[in-house]
Amino acid sequence: MKVTVAVNGTYYTREVEPRLLLSDFLRHELGLTGTHVGCEHGVCGACTVLVDGQAVRSCLTFAVQMDGAAVTTVEGLTPAEGELHPLQEAFREAHGLQCGFCTAGFLMTLVPYLAEHPNPSEAEIREALSGNICRCTGYQNIVKAVQLAAAKGGGR
Amino acid sequence: MKPAPFDYYAPATMGEVLALLREHGxxxxxxxxxxxxxxMLNMRLARPGVLIDLNRVAGLTGIRQEGDTLVIGAMTRHAEVERSELVARLQPLLTEAIAQVGHIQIRNRGTIGGSLVHADPSAELPAVLAALGGSVRVAGPAGVREVAAEDLFLMFFTTSLQPDEVLTEVRLPVLPARTGWAFEEVARRHGDFAIVGVAVTLTVADQRATKADDLVITGCRIALTGVGMTPVRAAAAEALLVGRPPSQAMLAEAAAAFRAEIEPDTDIHATADFRRHLAGVLTERALGRALQRAAERGGGR
Amino acid sequence: MSVDVRERRGEGAEAARSRGALIGQSPRRLEDARLLTGRGLFVDDVQRPDMLHAAVVRSPHAHARIQGIDVSAALALPGVVAVYTAADLGHLNGPFSVLIPHDDLQHGRGLSALAVEKVRHVGEAVALVVASDRYIAEDAADMVAVEYEPLPAAVGLEAAVAPDAPLVHDGVPSNVAGHYVRNVGDYEAVRRQAHLILKERFRVDRGAASPMETRGVVAIPEGRGLTMYVSTQAPVALRAWLAAWFDLPEMELRLIAPDVGGGFGPKVMMMYPEEVLVPFAAMRLKRPVKWIEDRREHFVATTHEREQVHDVEVVVGADGTLLGLKTNFLYDSGAYSPYGIQIPIISATTLPGPYRLRNYSVEFRAVYTNTPTVAVYRGAGRPHGVFVMERMMDRIAEALGLAPMEVRRRNFIQPDQFPWDTGLIYQDWAPCKYDSGDYPALADRLERMLVGVADEVAQARAAGRLVGVGMGFYVEGAGPGPYEGVRVRVEPSGKVQVATGVGTQGQSHFTTLAQVVAGELGVALDQVHVVTGDTAAMGWGIGTFASRAAVLVGNAAYLAAQAVAEKARTVAAALLECTPSEVELRGGRAWVGGPAGAGEPAGAGGSAPAGARETVRSLPLGEVARRANPLRGTLAFGEPGLEATKFFSPQQSTFPSGAHAAVVEVDRGTGFAKVLRYFVVHDCGTMINPMVVEGQIHGGVAQGLGGALLEKLVFDEEGQLLTTTFADYLLPLATDIPAIETDHITTTSPLNPLGIKGAGEAGVIPCHAVVAAALEDALREWQVRISEMPINPCRIWELMQR
Structure with a gap:
């Protein structure tokens, strides 16, 4: 089936099998390998991307469903090569990542969350992050990174 | 973990959906x-030959009030329900419960109709529908019919909808005056399916004529998730409470009555005994919070 | 090129710190920009246009005889390129060697690539399908028809050693792979004079490391050989095994561990079946082949850890002195024993902890069961030993009416008693001899952190809440040999290349190794480029596990950087016409006589002509490197360039230590436990980067708390694993872990130049013990005994019913 989707502001038209997951479409059809796949059953959150601005699990969505949609991946966060989004900057500052595998999912969850909740409490941050699993950091420095980003203006 | 092959249709109208259902059965x-x-598709636990995507079907989303009824389109996302001021005002039990469904990413995509027809015995929304005595509208070859909550859920993951029918909207009574509500659940982790959850509404009336500063329970509805094949109404407990003045002891007695009524299952997270115990504890807690809210909402005036 | 450590012993961290100004600092990580922007390279990110994709057909039975395999339907599916069974692999199928043999491993059994005749656990590989994409490969895997004759399964430790238990391997009586008995002192003698004898049975159940990235293997035929990308913790060692297995010259097998999305132990195992199957298929088909494990496969195809049952007895003096301890335990090896009895040995040798245990009797049997193979997971047997000892410390305290901390203090090895020889041989075959530590200081620091906590708890309890405090101490053997090596090279651009054979899975090696080297060479941190886990860059190495990378690679980097600095000074001295000792390396340049003011001296740029030397006060380090590698003339300074390779081989392990405490609340109604606060005092010797060490601790504690309260692999009696998704096997979420409060003491190791002791596993080690103690304290009105981990709300509630 033919699907046309805007990913990070660029339109792509591809012929895909209906069963192709959005995560595989992004990674293997478009080569946008910054989105990672950790469980393929919608628990770990590593594959989170934005669909029309909302955080969504790309492993639970088919590429064909995205016809006409706007998808943003971690590659679309960075304004230009060598620059970091303020939230990425905060993650680096606070050591909010170790192996880096889950990180894109956390970032993509947090971008719309911080836009909606510019001053979250620690408990609210932890709840907002509860759909993303990190096995390295114990979450502590991720929470710190979110606080840092929020303090600097909501990470927008 | 890739799905088995299937044919995919994205119809734009309910008519097309029904035609596709008729064709593919x-x-x-x-x-x-x-x-x-x-x-389930990724794990190949489900292998349908045809997938009919409802996401582009017109007229299945939206939240509105129709007299004493709150009407929510089946394809309305959890996140929209969660954020809706109309829902918070007219049926806050749903607002409270839906925040417990999964995580942000799940609620951004998951739909209220999908949750109900999936009929997971540990899910939140079937219990809410049952507690509120709501109903759903179902479109089928013979037209539209309304199915009451008590007739919807048959057993684990099974509703009374026919294979050629589609749930189109969810209808919930607006929360009456002098009514409190509460949704309580315990899950192993935040956002997990409940081990046990309970949805409660409690209506009180002023009884000052006979006894000063006292209230009487005039209505009560309790439904639980995680304790049976379907959401379970606590009829005996409700009967025990209605018509009597509320007290902590009364609530505990009602919870105990309910505990005796149910036959939950054992799984890797909880034994049947533990579930029965939790059902009592959570019912008591939910009743307590609902009572407090009922009083705040003008029960005593 | 091996270095005799003894010459450098005692130099210690202070000297190292004063020279390497970056050691002990916490700069932002050099790897982050790449990882944060989605530009990392994980194994599934490797793409080739003509790549094929593999799926593994796995056993649905825990124990069954294979009667026949019919691959015809699968082969007929369009897009399927090949289906392989054991017969196709011939001698390449295995069985593979037991990696770590031991005299007490009487019946070691290695894995095979594909099952022959019998399957011994659910998920064991039976056939490999190769197709044009993974979707089709999975379709075809479903179509491979394997005829099984199910056999009764040996499941559960006690059941597997019962007289009538089914045998996992023919010829292994009672399913006992290994039997180990050690005695230090004379336990039976001291038992006869006992004031108090306490006994208990402890159980720690199964868990899975569950890195967020599953395993994956890519094999690409390139040139005459093969390039492999593998999400492994031991790339160089894996290459050596694979090259030998396939009888390839090592030059023709390049193996790269790219960015690896978490390891935690299970990614160490050299020669997982797929690590043989994928290159086999690639070589047969002469096309790139990729296999990425999916999450459900991961639960049955990647190694597990943790199940042990201990019967323990302690002998105690009237004053609370631990006079002796005896444990007899069973260890579940799963279906095979690739690492032999390493893990139970680690448990046995970790058990004594920070205490003067002079009479110790330990016996274990490693038992085969029809469950996935058990190997290492962060902590690797240490949490079990600590659980047993710390629980018994609490029992002694209770029996004698002493405070838990007081009993521990009465038994601590004292700071002047190092080195302390436990009398045991550790897993690295060297004496289990503690190098340094200060356990009373750990206790002091922990008590300081707990000031105010007792009041908080008392207030909460007065309000009817069930809140309790627990603590645990540990000593862990870390940083075992045999060696790691580092090559440091200054490039003409002035960039410094640091190559090491270990892989990296988030431990921040790109930054920490750069810190070590940058300090020695006087270059900016971002000029140091670390290469890890690429056999083409460094052909020697073992791997990243056992808290060993900072100890071994860190010190090797330090030694190599020193050698390069020495040569840089020699070359620069010749160019600047001074003596080497007058040359200072700073700011990416070699200086003599110090800089004139803050500005750059004239003529100091790239290629000053020989005649200008008198006016030149410094040279860029890249220029020095270039001069040491001329295009004409002869080599004036020994070997070309500024480069050195050094290896560090410690004579024994280091012994970091720590003390943890937790405040835990139990919901009186539901039995749900919540960790309210968590405290860590940690001693890992010199910290190259404290931020990184803290991150390791946070992650370790989270895994430990998960292991105590959430994570459990559950098998039914037929050996079916019931927890094969993240919805059933519960990893802790952000809402499950409190902010972890940390403090450090530093007793440096005398065993290596930098004084490092290792930090990777520390966080996880005492968590079981700490949580159990806190739960008992919280539930004191029921006088519960918590001797099993993990524990779930249902079990807590059951304990409260007594």
């Missing part, structure tokens, strides 16, 4: 938010 599966179905 049991081979077809409806795709709503996909947050429960797609994991």
């Amino acid at each position: 049991d081979a077809a599966k409806l795709l709503a938010g996909g947050q429960s179905l797609v994991p």
